[in-house]
Amino acid sequence: MNKSDFDLSRQNQHIESRIVAALERISQAFRVLLWQESKTYSLSPIQVQVLIFLSQHSREKRKISYLADEFNMTKPTLSDAIKALEQKNLIRKEYEKNDSRSYVIHLTKKGKDIADKTSFFSEAIRTPVSELYPEDQENMLLSLLSIINYLNKSGVITIQRMCFNCIHYSFSQKGKKHFCHLLNKPLATTELRIDCPEFQQENVE
Ligand code: SF4
Structure with a gap:
């Protein structure tokens, strides 16, 4: 039987369910x-x-x-x-x-x-985030952007003015590099934007 992320037996065996439960706690903190x-x-x-x-x-x-x-x-x-x-x-x-x-x-x-x-x-949430190691912050940003992009593409949430769905963004699989064609420069992971004033929606088929 399929069990939810809030079923404790599933949650304690699967890291993705614990991450979902943790995100839910953080959304409660925001509220x-x-x-x-x-x-x-x-x-x-x-x-x-x-x-x-x-x-x-x-x-x-x-x-x-x-x-x-x-x-x-x-x-x-x-x-x-x-x-x-x-x-x-x-x-x-x-x-x-x-x-x-x-x-x-x-x-x-x-x-x-x-x-x-x-x-x-949101300052109370920024404090513990600012205390994470820089590489953990970078991984966290990338992971969160990927989750948000997925939720946007699957229609759960609307407008997201972020690099991953911007017409000016490209990613080189070979070099694993992010690039902004508007700013005409590579973007380090730490420079990826979540709400960019220059964002332009990519064409959706
Ligand atoms: S214009 Fe902004 S959102 Fe688009 S790729 Fe460049 S930095 Fe990212």
Whole structure:
């Protein structure tokens, strides 16, 4: 009989199940930390995530449909979060000249201040990661990027602005080298990006 990763007899015999269980614990830590930070500012976790995203991304990504894809949510649910942020005077909308239903979302000064402060919610996770040996960090980055790429390709998660699915990326099997054709330079494993401003989606067959 097929057993799940949370079946302890399977988990204790298979390293991949223990890794999955460990990733689940880390996702719980993210949820707890984000929740604590949200409570401080009387916001919901998704409202905090949206503020942080808006503070770091260019205007073409600061639209409802892009945000809905980014956060794997429906447009109405995302619109509700934006409405709540507008009522709290943390964002403002700039309507497009040629389409009065479409708008770009900007942070207000107050919204930017909160985004800057709350973006430190993950510090408790960065600390133990920063204490790993450099080669373990490198292996971890590569492994996580591979898992994320797989989940993206199989449709579990949407948009991923990372090297592995960027049109400018190539990998030489022979030399085991990563290369960015936009920056026109080889990329060391430690330079592979997970959220690149220059990312362009590769063509999907
Ligand atoms: S443009 Fe950015 S995401 Fe694309 S390969 Fe270069 S560094 Fe990676």
